[in-house]
Amino acid sequence: MGLWTTADAAECACTELRRSAGEPTAAWRCLLQLLDDYSRAHRAGGTVAGEALFAVEPPPSGDGRVDAALAALAEHLARRDGWTVPAWALSEDRYAEPWWFPAGVVAWHAAAFVESPLAFRKRGVFLTEGALERV
Numbered sequence: 001m002g003l004w005t006t007a008d009a010a011e012c013a014c015t016e017l018r019r020s021a022g023e024p025t026a027a028w029r030c031l032l033q034l035l036d037d038y039s040r041a042h043r044a045g046g047t048v049a050g051e052a053l054f055a056v057e058p059p060p061s062g063d064g065r066v067d068a069a070l071a072a073l074a075e076h077l078a079r080r081d082g083w084t085v086p087a088w089a090l091s092e093d094r095y096a097e098p099w100w101f102p103a104g105v106v107a108w109h110a111a112a113f114v115e116s117p118l119a120f121r122k123r124g125v126f127l128t129e130g131a132l133e134r135v
Contacts (some may be wrong), residue, residue: 003033003037003041003053003056004033004034004037005022005034005053005054005055005056006034006053006054006056006057006058006070006074007036007056007058007059007098008065009030009031009034009058010030010058010059010061010067010070011058011059012027012029013027013028013030013031013061013066013070014062014063016029016030016063017061017062017063017066017121018028018062019020022036022062022063024063024065024066024100024102025102026105027061027063027066028102029071030064031066031069031071031073031078032134034053034070034132035073035077035132035134036134038053038054038073039134041053041077042081046048047061047081047082047083047122048058048083050081050083051078051083051084052075054074054077054078054086054089056085057086057088058070058088063094064093064094064095064097065095065096065097065098065100065124067093067094067124068094068096068100068123068124068125069096069120069123069125070089070094071088071090071091071094071119071123072089072117072119072121072122072123072125073119073132074086074088075089075090075116076118076119076120076132079119083102087130095124096123096124097124098123098124099124099125100124100125100126101126102125102127102131103127103128103131106109107127109130110124110128111128112126112127112128113126115127115128115129117132121127
């Protein structure tokens with residue numbers, strides 16, 4: 001199996017959104033798969049290999065919250081690992097309205113406001129600590 005790209009993640013998100021009657025929480029798993037593939041590529045081939053997975057602008061997923069999260073993931077990884085944030089990830093139309101809490105647990109919202117990485121927070125996507133940690 002090859003590594004996913006942003007286009008693969010967007011296509012997966014579209015499929016999950018259709019299956020789940022538009023509920024984006026299922027689509028979050030597609031972004032986590034991309035994160036896993038990025039981590040694998042980055043370990044094996046360094047920054048250039050990881051960055052390549054985000055090089056092409058993904059098509060819209062059908063949900064602005066998912067599109068915002070995908071852009072946030074690209075920016076977060078670029079800033080963390082020292083590569084250039086792709087221009088598509090900085091687009092003004094990649095912001096979540098309404099705000100999105102992928103965990104879906106209302107009791108965690110306050111923590112997510114504080115703990116979200118900046119790239120996610122500024123796009124209206126709020127994550128609890130550890131949401132991007134993979135084993």
